[in-house]
Amino acid sequence: MKYETVIGLEVHLQLATNTKAFCGCSTKFGQRANSQVCPVCLGFPGSLPVLNEEAFRFAIKVALALNCRIQSLIKFDRKNYYYPDLPKNFQISQYDMPLSYDGFIDINANGGTKRIRIKRVHMEEDAGKLMHPEGEDCSLVDYNRGGMPLLEIVTEPDINSPQEAYDYLTKLKSILEYLRVSDCDMEKGSLRCDANISLRPKGEKKLGTKVELKNMNSFKGVRSGLEYEEKRQESVLEDGGKLVQETRLWNADKAVTASMRTKEEAEDYRYFPEPDLVPFVVDKNEIEEIRKALPELPEARGARFKKEFALSDYDADVLTSQIDLADYYEACVKLYPNAKVVANWLMGDISAALNDKNIKVTELGLSPEGLAGLLKMIDSGAISGKMAKDILAESIETKAIPEDIVKKKGLTQISDAGAIEEIVKKVVEREVKTVNDYKGGKKTALGFLVGQVMKESKGKANPGKVNEILKKVLGD
Amino acid sequence: MKTIDSKIVKHVAHLARLELDDKELKEYSGQLASILSYISKLNEIDTANVVPTSHALTTLKNVFRKDVPRKSLGPDEALANAPSKEDDFFRVPQILEGK
Numbered sequence A: 001m002k003y004e005t006v007i008g009l010e011v012h013l014q015l016a017t018n019t020k021a022f023c024g025c026s027t028k029f030g031q032r033a034n035s036q037v038c039p040v041c042l043g044f045p046g047s048l049p050v051l052n053e054e055a056f057r058f059a060i061k062v063a064l065a066l067n068c069r070i071q072s073l074i075k076f077d078r079k080n081y082y083y084p085d086l087p088k089n090f091q092i093s094q095y096d097m098p099l100s101y102d103g104f105i106d107i108n109a110n111g112g113t114k115r116i117r118i119k120r121v122h123m124e125e126d127a128g129k130l131m132h133p134e135g136e137d138c139s140l141v142d143y144n145r146g147g148m149p150l151l152e153i154v155t156e157p158d159i160n161s162p163q164e165a166y167d168y169l170t171k172l173k174s175i176l177e178y179l180r181v182s183d184c185d186m187e188k189g190s191l192r193c194d195a196n197i198s199l200r201p202k203g204e205k206k207l208g209t210k211v212e213l214k215n216m217n218s219f220k221g222v223r224s225g226l227e228y229e230e231k232r233q234e235s236v237l238e239d240g241g242k243l244v245q246e247t248r249l250w251n252a253d254k255a256v257t258a259s260m261r262t263k264e265e266a267e268d269y270r271y272f273p274e275p276d277l278v279p280f281v282v283d284k285n286e287i288e289e290i291r292k293a294l295p296e297l298p299e300a301r302g303a304r305f306k307k308e309f310a311l312s313d314y315d316a317d318v319l320t321s322q323i324d325l326a327d328y329y330e331a332c333v334k335l336y337p338n339a340k341v342v343a344n345w346l347m348g349d350i351s352a353a354l355n356d357k358n359i360k361v362t363e364l365g366l367s368p369e370g371l372a373g374l375l376k377m378i379d380s381g382a383i384s385g386k387m388a389k390d391i392l393a394e395s396i397e398t399k400a401i402p403e404d405i406v407k408k409k410g411l412t413q414i415s416d417a418g419a420i421e422e423i424v425k426k427v428v429e430r431e432v433k434t435v436n437d438y439k440g441g442k443k444t445a446l447g448f449l450v451g452q453v454m455k456e457s458k459g460k461a462n463p464g465k466v467n468e469i470l471k472k473v474l475g476d
Numbered sequence B: 001m002k003t004i005d006s007k008i009v010k011h012v013a014h015l016a017r018l019e020l021d022d023k024e025l026k027e028y029s030g031q032l033a034s035i036l037s038y039i040s041k042l043n044e045i046d047t048a049n050v051v052p053t054s055h056a057l058t059t060l061k062n063v064f065r066k067d068v069p070r071k072s073l074g075p076d077e078a079l080a081n082a083p084s085k086e087d088d089f090f091r092v093p094q095i096l097e098g099k
């Protein structure tokens, strides 16, 4: 492509506080419509907003984790627009003195790291939810979401491909999950993402005409939407056409972007200071205290995993990308100190099961203790690796503890040499032809004999021992 | 300084979803212009060395509320004065921007 793609992302994150940003209404999800509203969040005359201390603390935590600088004087502003999802006709947001600015996230790109600068992280309140009933000429409004605390996290236009956008979002979400400030659930709308994308001829400094892309409800949707838009813009430019600055909506079902009806007038929010909220100043010591109390973040934890558990870059990256997975891993390694084996099971069969069922590791029926117990049974020779896989699958399915499954089903592996030798002799007597083939030099015949012994033992014989004893009996 | 003319008033009226006829436009343009020129007197003061003030209460800062839920109104009370409602929802004229 002779064009360079330039992307900037805007993420909205709902903070997991108990109450809304400026009033005491509950933030619980999925409640009866308009049951979590009060004079403040409905904008009744005479009511006054007061900032939620926890929301502010969460915001500072996020800003620091994203390497931002905290504004010395933080103030709130009113963003004015008339739309029924805003009962006050303005949204409390931040304009010229946002909470924080000048941060960054490093992502993996082209075999190295790439720094994506973060322009600002600021606080604002969410709007209500509009529904448009089919066949009626009205809209219905639920203000339960109105006034919930949001963070807006805006990047500089440093992202140069849809894949980088995806990687940035994945990394951002990982950090946010570690901070435990939001459930980061895109399906519930706790995390939303809009994108700006433009193309410019390679080497050109001036930015091209940008399109704002909305309505993506997964990270994959963001990537697909941007891929579509990249191609569309390229073909417009290739045909000598001109791009229009507009907002386009991603349609996941049709896998296309479509222009939103363009507004006849440019956006004009007439920001002005929110007179009902006094300014906020966080002193240096307080900032340092919050910084010190930040949890170990994915990058640091990945580096520690590599050192402590001798994991590869890839394994450490995967295991630390989700805090719950990393916690599970460490808990299991404590009980069963073979770090590589635990990593293989977690990234293999267990991850496959998680993907398959679309659940998190915390929702898995198998605890770290259960997995450690399973691995110990393999080591002691009580069960084979193959049996362990079946037991794992059953444990995930039924939430039963692996040791109990083994006991209940009598699944113990036969490792006793005498017992195996008996079966081996029986098979050798029966399979005369194969035995002769083997003795005549056809070494591959051994595999068949091992299989027969395993079958005879109903899969319970220890395959390593079977091999060993079979060779002995055959006089090798 | 930008002077208020009927074009600006028309724009502001549109943003506020107000419909003004020509007579009103002319009337409000005049009123707004005279208010602005009155306030512009402030521009005569030299503020080169004054920090911008966003709030009148310059000594008050960091006013917080604990993150403890309080009783909300509930749908019945919240909707009591709504000019139009449907079930637990406020009912408004259809808005379908971009759909």
Ligand SMILES: [Zn+2]
Pocket (backbone or CB within 6 Å): A020, A023, A024, A025, A036, A037, A038, A039, A040, A041, A042, A147
């Ligand atoms: Zn409220």
